[in-house]
Amino acid sequence: AAVNEAEANFKLSQTSFDRTRQLVRDKLISQQEYDQAAATYAVAVEISSGGPRRAFAQFQLGLAYEKTKAYAKAADAYLGVRDYRPSLSLGFRARLKHGMMLSAVGLHKDAIASLEDLIDEQLRPEEFALADLEIANAYWALGDTAEANGLYTFVDTTYRRTDAAAKSLYRRGMIFETQFGDFQKAADFYGRARNEFPASEVTQ
Secondary structure: OHHHHHHHHHHHHHHHHHHHHHHHHOOOOOHHHHHHHHHHHHHHHHHOOOHHHHHHHHHHHHHHHHHOOOHHHHHHHHHHHHHHOOOHHHHHHHHHHHHHHHHHOOOHHHHHHHHHHHOOOOOOHHHHHHHHHHHHHHHHHHOOHHHHHHHHHHHHHHOOOOHHHHHHHHHHHHHHHHOOOOHHHHHHHHHHHHHHOOOOHHHO
16 A cells, blocks of 8 residues: 555656746746756655656656756765665766766766776667767866867768757757857858758757
């Protein structure tokens, strides 16, 4: 009975959180209410039975913290996913997000080290691409533009027709637009990003 109650509470928490996230995206509720949704998922992690459900709740908690720009908390939440036997796909996404959040709080070298550990795993090609892309972003944030540009080029030439390639091209377009004021080159990269992987979020 206790297990059934916990599962019912988790499903209710999941539905409530997903609805809250959509409302925030549509700007129909306040950030404070979103914070309350994050708290709901933190409870769901504790009461949920079974590793996969807890892993999912933990990942959603990370997303909530990330949305509220609490990047250090998000990094910890994503790292905690591994404690609940996540699927290979969720485990990869959590580790990728963990590296991204480390970079978001300025721990770029730690982010690079974490992501380098990730690419030592047996990943699918598109997962290697996303990890390499985030390593490139961390190097750029660190100020190592040569290493970053080399990796951006590696990603969008080696992993053709992937989400990561589109994001790499889009990122290079942003750099030319915001850092160098070269709008022609920026437009070229944006166009290439759209054609590389039309389903990517950066092309929407």
